[in-house]
Amino acid sequence: MSGQSEAEWMQPPLADEVSVTPLDGAVSGSDRVHRNPRKKLIRRRLKDRSQWFRHSVQAAFVMLNAGLGIQFCLWTRYYETAGKTLYVNRPAGVEGWLPIAGMMNTKYLVETRSIPQIHPAAMFLFLAFLASSLLLKKAFCSWLCPIGTLSELLWKTGEKFFGRNFQLPKWIDVPLRGLKYLLLSFFAFVIGSMSAAALADFLHSPYGMVADVKMLNFFRDIGQTGIIVFVVLLSLSLFIRNFWCRYLCPYGALMGLASLLSPVKIRRDAAACIDCGKCARACPANLRVDQLVQIRSVECAACMECIAVCPAEHALQFSLPSRRGTEVKDRWRNVVLTPMAVTIVLACVFFGFVGFAKATGHWNTSLPRSLYLELVPNANHLSHPGM
Ligand code: SF4
Numbered sequence: 535m536s537g538q539s540e541a542e543w544m545q546p547p548l549a550d551e552v553s554v555t556p557l558d559g560a561v562s563g564s565d566r567v568h569r570n571p572r573k574k575l576i577r578r579r580l581k582d583r584s585q586w587f588r589h590s591v592q593a594a595f596v597m598l599n600a601g602l603g604i605q606f607c608l609w610t611r612y613y614e615t616a617g618k619t620l621y622v623n624r625p626a627g628v629e630g631w632l633p634i635a636g637m638m639n640t641k642y643l644v645e646t647r648s649i650p651q652i653h654p655a656a657m658f659l660f661l662a663f664l665a666s667s668l669l670l671k672k673a674f675c676s677w678l679c680p681i682g683t684l685s686e687l688l689w690k691t692g693e694k695f696f697g698r699n700f701q702l703p704k705w706i707d708v709p710l711r712g713l714k715y716l717l718l719s720f721f722a723f724v725i726g727s728m729s730a731a732a733l734a735d736f737l738h739s740p741y742g743m744v745a746d747v748k749m750l751n752f753f754r755d756i757g758q759t760g761i762i763v764f765v766v767l768l769s770l771s772l773f774i775r776n777f778w779c780r781y782l783c784p785y786g787a788l789m790g791l792a793s794l795l796s797p798v799k800i801r802r803d804a805a806a807c808i809d810c811g812k813c814a815r816a817c818p819a820n821l822r823v824d825q826l827v828q829i830r831s832v833e834c835a836a837c838m839e840c841i842a843v844c845p846a847e848h849a850l851q852f853s854l855p856s857r858r859g860t861e862v863k864d865r866w867r868n869v870v871l872t873p874m875a876v877t878i879v880l881a882c883v884f885f886g887f888v889g890f891a892k893a894t895g896h897w898n899t900s901l902p903r904s905l906y907l908e909l910v911p912n913a914n915h916l917s918h919p920g921m
């Protein structure tokens with residue numbers, strides 16, 4: 535599922551070693567650049583700000599989710615104590631953590647052309663993230679998703695403490711990468727085989743109505759097995775870059791498939807590139823950025839780490855297809871997305887969907903307090919409809 539066509543592969547470069555002065559922030563790690571001696575290095579003029587923008591967006595999303603989590607815990611506590619604690623409004627944004635409800639509601643919307651009443655925010659957030667993948671590769675994973683942020687923090691911590699990360703051999707890496715598609719296929723099959731009436735029945739069942747509380751309870755009442763699984767996943771994430779995202783996350787798998795349609799991709803200009811290989815070494819998805827002219831792979835999360843380390847002007851960009859032109863700078867004129875542009879597009883997509891849902895009165899799940907007073911304290915006893 536790498537999505538790389540054979541035609542994209544270039545000849546392996548000849549390399550020698552020269553010393554260059556790194557541009558401020560443009561080149562990370564060693565300032566010694568191995569390069570093709572037949573190519574001239576034209577150094578980047580401007581400081582790279584991609585990682586500053588990306589980490590700022592990641593931090594904002596982590597804080598947003600932490601705020602939503604705290605508010606949701608207070609809301610749940612209010613009903614669990616029969617109204618004896620502080621009342622806060624239910625934060626509909628927590629439904630971003632209900633991707634299955636989001637997919638169910640999307641199918642319901644497509645079939646009935648009406649917006650579902652239970653967990654509609656899950657659907658709007660799902661559509662917003664899907665739209666971001668259609669426009670900007672899998673930017674959702676490396677710019678917005680808090681799990682992606684945690685994964686990145688873990689492998690970078692592992693790299694710092696142990697001096698390196700590990701790459702699984704291809705014979706195990708490729709089948710393991712297929713696991714997330716198996717999980718995605720399972721959910722797609724189950725949801726795909728449900729009629730609109732069955733979807734509505736599920737979401738209007740007591741279980742469906744407090745699916746968010748059940749999710750919270752899963753983490754609050756986590757047992758020994760759950761803790762062991764978490765510790766194993768966290769440990770593996772220290773050694774293997776983005777272990778969860780690369781092998782197990784069905785949501786990332788779906789975003790990756792949608793990203794195949796993205797017109798914006800990482801693109802390399804072979805004439806400007808000096809074949810130093812820094813981009814490939816920096817790529818958390820282990821993609822051969824230095825040997826491809828564009829990255830179509832479903833694993834590319836638009837993190838721009840490859841661009842951040844590239845020393846050569848116009849060699850690597852997150853862009854629309856290049857223009858015709860003999861001069862390198864002409865080929866990339868007005869087609870490159872700067873990190874600020876990526877941030878703005880993501881913000882427009884996210885706030886566009888959320889704003890539309892709020893403005894049209896379709897953001898919140900409106901259920902009476904009396905129903906929540908009955909369901910929330912008993913959420914653990916509610917079983918899946920049909921079981
Ligand atoms: S480093 Fe570049 S090629 Fe690799 S995942 Fe990030 S954006 Fe994609």
Ligand code: SF4
Pocket residue numbers: 802806807808809810811812813814823824840843844845846849850
């Ligand atoms: S695109 Fe990659 S190989 Fe080429 S100059 Fe940039 S970092 Fe080096």
